[in-house]
Amino acid sequence: MTASEDAIGLYKQTFTCSQAVCAAFGSRLGLDRETALKISCAFGGGCSRLGLTCGAVTGAFMVIGLKHGRSTPDGTAAKEKAYSLTQEFAKRFVEKNGSLNCTELLGCDLGTDEGYAAAKEKNLFTTLCLRLVKDSAGILEELLESAA
Numbered sequence: 043m044t045a046s047e048d049a050i051g052l053y054k055q056t057f058t059c060s061q062a063v064c065a066a067f068g069s070r071l072g073l074d075r076e077t078a079l080k081i082s083c084a085f086g087g088g089c090s091r092l093g094l095t096c097g098a099v100t101g102a103f104m105v106i107g108l109k110h111g112r113s114t115p116d117g118t119a120a121k122e123k124a125y126s127l128t129q130e131f132a133k134r135f136v137e138k139n140g141s142l143n144c145t146e147l148l149g150c151d152l153g154t155d156e157g158y159a160a161a162k163e164k165n166l167f168t169t170l171c172l173r174l175v176k177d178s179a180g181i182l183e184e185l186l187e188s189a190a
Contacts, residue, residue, distance in 0.1 A: 044183070045066045045067045045070055045179060045182075045183060046066070046176065046179035046180055046183055048065075048066035048069075049062045049063050049065075049066035049067070049175055049176075049178075049179040050062070050172070050175060050176060050179070051066075052065055052066055053171070053172060053175045054172070057079065058082070058083060058085070058086025058087065058097050059086055059087075059096065059097035059098040059101065059171055059174060059175050059178075060082040060083070060085035060086045060097030060098065060100050060101035060104075061078075061079050061082045061083055061085075061086065061097075061101065062098070062101065062175050062179075063082075063097075063098050063101030063102050063105065063175060063178050063179055063182065064078050064079075064081065064082035064085075064101040064104045064105060065078040065079045065082065066179065067101075067102075067105040067108075067179075067182060067186070068082075068104070068105055068108055071105070071108050071109055072108075073108060081104070082097075082100075082101055082104060085097045085100040085101065085104075087144060087152045087153075088143065088144025088145060088152060089144075091152040091153045091158070092153055093143070093144050093145035093151050093152055093153050093157075094143065094144060095142050095143065095144065096135075096141075096142055096143065096144045096147055096174060096178075097144070098171070098174045098175045098177070098178035098179075099131075099132070099135055099142050099178060101178065102131055102135075102178045102179075102181070102182045103128050103131070105182060105186075106124055106127045106128050106131065106182075106185070106186075107124050107128075109186060109189075110123045110124045110127060110189065111124045112124065123189070127185055127189055130185060131181055131182065131185055134181045134185075135177065135178065135181055138177050138181075139174065139177060145157075147170070147174065148161055148166050148170060148171075150164075150166075
């Protein structure tokens, strides 16, 4: 099973978009699944339903940091690589989806009762959000392969 397939499966198990992406890829990079799921939990719904950056995106950002991030005071080259890959990820995601922002992507504000109800009524979590997880995982796979 690929990391993308794993992310889709995790999302279908009702994990958040951020959890699905972070855990599927993180477990392949040495982060145990339980820790990955816990760390990424609060990023779903545009950061805990605040409507900010899409969780599928923040999950990918965490994975990029895990793979290429800075871990020493003098690791500026690693930081720059992580920033560059994150910026490329964001560019590709926006090209495919028009935004990084959860509220803009969904067309409703998950932070309100009305917005959350509208998203559920329109089945956005099972249709649009699933596609965003797929897009995020696909872009992330391409970037990690090319930046190995």
